[in-house]
Amino acid sequence: EDADGDGFGNPLVSVVDCAPPVGYVENGEDDYPLNGALSQSATALSVDVGTVLDLSNETEPYIVNGDLVNSGEILLPPVKNSFILDIKGDFINNGSVSGIKALSFSGEAIQEIKGSPLAIDSLVINKTSQRLTITNSIEVKPSGSVWLLNAEEAEVVVADTASFTLKSDATGTAFFGSLGAVQGELNFERYIPADPNNMLTWVNLGSYVTGAQFSDWVGSEFSLLPFSYNESLYGSAASGWSYQWNTSDTIALDRGYMALLMTSEPLTLSVPGNFQRGDVSMDLSFTDDPNQSNAEVDGWHLITNPYPAPVDLISVLERTEGIASFWVNDNSSSNATYAIRNQNGTGDGPQVLAVGQSAWVKVESPLTITFMESDIVTDEADVFVREFDEQFEGSLGLEFTNASEQISRIYLDFLTNASPSYSLEEDGLFYNTHGNNKLRAWMEAASGEELSIQSIGGIHAVDSIPLLLSTGVEDAVEVELIGDTTFLQSLCVAIHDAVLDSIYAVGASGAVLEVNEMTTETGRFSLLIAPLPNVGLEYVPCEGVDVASFMSAWEGWGCSWFNEATGESGDSLFAEMPAGYYEITMETHWQGCTQTFTEWIGEACFGDFNLNGERGTTDLLYFLTTMPPGGVNAYEGSALSTDLDCNGLVGVNDLLLLLTVFGLDCP
Numbered sequence: 001e002d003a004d005g006d007g008f009g010n011p012l013v014s015v016v017d018c019a020p021p022v023g024y025v026e027n028g029e030d031d032y033p034l035n036g037a038l039s040q041s042a043t044a045l046s047v048d049v050g051t052v053l054d055l056s057n058e059t060e061p062y063i064v065n066g067d068l069v070n071s072g073e074i075l076l077p078p079v080k081n082s083f084i085l086d087i088k089g090d091f092i093n094n095g096s097v098s099g100i101k102a103l104s105f106s107g108e109a110i111q112e113i114k115g116s117p118l119a120i121d122s123l124v125i126n127k128t129s130q131r132l133t134i135t136n137s138i139e140v141k142p143s144g145s146v147w148l149l150n151a152e153e154a155e156v157v158v159a160d161t162a163s164f165t166l167k168s169d170a171t172g173t174a175f176f177g178s179l180g181a182v183q184g185e186l187n188f189e190r191y192i193p194a195d196p197n198n199m200l201t202w203v204n205l206g207s208y209v210t211g212a213q214f215s216d217w218v219g220s221e222f223s224l225l226p227f228s229y230n231e232s233l234y235g236s237a238a239s240g241w242s243y244q245w246n247t248s249d250t251i252a253l254d255r256g257y258m259a260l261l262m263t264s265e266p267l268t269l270s271v272p273g274n275f276q277r278g279d280v281s282m283d284l285s286f287t288d289d290p291n292q293s294n295a296e297v298d299g300w301h302l303i304t305n306p307y308p309a310p311v312d313l314i315s316v317l318e319r320t321e322g323i324a325s326f327w328v329n330d331n332s333s334s335n336a337t338y339a340i341r342n343q344n345g346t347g348d349g350p351q352v353l354a355v356g357q358s359a360w361v362k363v364e365s366p367l368t369i370t371f372m373e374s375d376i377v378t379d380e381a382d383v384f385v386r387e388f389d390e391q392f393e394g395s396l397g398l399e400f401t402n403a404s405e406q407i408s409r410i411y412l413d414f415l416t417n418a419s420p421s422y423s424l425e426e427d428g429l430f431y432n433t434h435g436n437n438k439l440r441a442w443m444e445a446a447s448g449e450e451l452s453i454q455s456i457g458g459i460h461a462v463d464s465i466p467l468l469l470s471t472g473v474e475d476a477v478e479v480e481l482i483g484d485t486t487f488l489q490s491l492c493v494a495i496h497d498a499v500l501d502s503i504y505a506v507g508a509s510g511a512v513l514e515v516n517e518m519t520t521e522t523g524r525f526s527l528l529i530a531p532l533p534n535v536g537l538e539y540v541p542c543e544g545v546d547v548a549s550f551m552s553a554w555e556g557w558g559c560s561w562f563n564e565a566t567g568e569s570g571d572s573l574f575a576e577m578p579a580g581y582y583e584i585t586m587e588t589h590w591q592g593c594t595q596t597f598t599e600w601i602g603e604a605c606f607g608d609f610n611l612n613g614e615r616g617t618t619d620l621l622y623f624l625t626t627m628p629p630g631g632v633n634a635y636e637g638s639a640l641s642t643d644l645d646c647n648g649l650v651g652v653n654d655l656l657l658l659l660t661v662f663g664l665d666c667p
Helices: 214-218 313-318 547-553 617-624 652-661
Strands: 013-015 044-047 052-054 062-064 067-070 073-075 085-087 091-093 096-098 102-105 111-115 118-125 131-134 137-148 155-158 163-166 175-178 181-183 186-192 201-205 224-229 241-243 257-261 267-275 280-284 300-304 325-330 337-342 358-362 367-371 392-401 407-415 439-444 450-455 464-471 476-482 491-497 502-505 511-514 520-531 557-563 580-588 594-601
Touching: 067 085, 186 201, 201 325, 201 358, 214 224, 214 267, 224 300, 257 300, 280 300, 313 325, 313 337, 313 367, 337 407, 337 450, 392 439, 392 491, 407 439, 491 511, 502 511, 617 652
Parallel strands: 044 067, 052 073, 062 085, 067 091, 073 096, 085 102, 091 111, 102 118, 111 131, 118 137, 131 155, 137 163, 137 175, 155 181, 163 186, 407 450
Antiparallel strands: 013 062, 186 267, 201 257, 224 241, 224 257, 280 367, 300 358, 325 337, 325 358, 392 407, 392 476, 439 450, 439 464, 464 520, 476 511, 491 502, 491 520, 557 580, 580 594
């Protein structure tokens, strides 16, 4: 702000902008005016007691090329934008700072943050050498972030007298957007919401803090009971559970845990320590107990997010041969259920694995799963954008709910190479407890496994799928489609009730099933699915309406029609239908879905071979290429056919017919 050295403006302050900032002049007679109440020296910008540094309207980075000493008041923008306060020296804060606190430290020398406690929204350490030392109390707000850029060139030191806390509450958890070297102890919070029904509940829990002990989770009130799971133990699924009774034991970083909340109140865990960097591998065993089910018992593991940041677990699964899905307990409804997500993105599980969260995975042979720092995702990163398997045509979900707010979901993947038997790579197991008092929906593979995600082949592969349902505590169950709207509009989905001999179409408005409460129905319901062809009626010269192609595309559908001009109607199409607008109604053979659309049936524009609405020179030249000798009527049976008199030959008579309309627009 004082590039010409005339004493106007502060040489320690720079304003970065794409256009000259307010106050900028080119003749050197004045500079960006500095608040006269602010004192400056060769090495510091000081905001003295009773003065204000007002940056609340800034939208671009504001650079202090030295120390920033605040004993007064600093006003930062009230909402997040491109502003960041970039400090090249120390930040000594003994005043107040308000607004969105986005701070950056990028000086080449050693820097310090000291003074009064400070709660920040974003902290960027972008130093190419030396260190940043924190000597005061720093809190990173929930959903705030810390970015350690140039991680191998510089480090952050948290002094013994200081504290550095990543906060967590119902709005989110602070995280590291990029990892780097940190010396000293940090404090990591993990908020756990209360069960909405004021009941004891299970949560997926994991640690990323080096040296953390179970005492950091349990606390003094023992309101949380942590359990680990050992896949290698023989016996039922219950045999693998172990309660972590010794609170002085260190929490393992290469496995996840389940914790039983012994209170109906929310909890905030506070764990001191540091965090992992680099690749983190987790070895997963497979113990084939001949007396137990491979699907229900063998090969189940709890893995965990190993970083102080959300990770894209789907990316991890995609590169890990032998794991295709993960499960996380969801207690947000009146009956807790396991949410699932597979490597195609199908399911209701979280799109990312949150900070401090574990997940269940299933293997069928021993393998190693590896997390990389590149799996970390932030608000600025693209999440869940993938190259799908070319065999994957899409997916749909069905959500079942009742008046008591019980909920269950199932999903279908349309994978053209899928088999009807269970496959770890194609299907997702139903990982929930059964009970007539719980609303549960699931499907069964041909080999008998219970499924929450079933791959059924392409959209033309099957039209009926058995649906199993435990009805819960109500006598009516609402069903809704969930998934990509565009894909769902290409399908007709219904549920057949064999007991009431009824079919319920599940469209945009959903459907309601009449059931007996507290009952498990295993042979009553089935899903009916039919793709909606995007094929209309075409008129073919010399042949009439192409009924055969139309009905082939709509195979299995019944047809009826109505001529809007004549009032005629019928239930079968024929080639000699007169020109006009027709309302066509197609209905599935099981009468669950109806599609109605309007079609124009009429002759093609005579002689308009290039389909531009005119009969001109281009059409004539095209016609001449089809006349003998050497000419070929390559488009016989279509609107491009040059056999205009429909005698099976292309000759002079056809040319004369074309000349009668040459130069005329189509009607």
